[in-house]
């Protein structure tokens with residue numbers, strides 16, 4: 001029996017993953033640099049607390065909000081705190097994000113990936 005799969009498109013590579021995969025885990029497994037600078041070593045390890053794993057998640061064409069993948073309550077709370085301040089509804093914490101549709105992911109600059117005017121990948 002085949003399991004439903006989804007695409008994760010980034011400017012570095014496109015990956016096919018099983019539905020329900022954790023986005024942080026997948027990005028790290030595929031050597032996509034999720035963390036900026038020293039946060040590669042200093043992050044909360046995927047507990048949704050530090051905010052450093054933030055990425056922009058949109059539909060595969062990169063033009064619209066995802067329809068299925070919703071923020072968790074903890075993610076919602078953390079993304080309202082500095083430096084994120086909920087500036088963009090498409091910003092997600094990769095560690096809290098379950099892949100349930102085809103998506104395009106972008107990483108921005110800043111300790112927490114919060115500098116939305118400067119794309120890293």
Ligand code: FES
Nearest residue numbers: 046048051053095
């Ligand atoms: S790794 Fe800390 S919030 Fe995601």
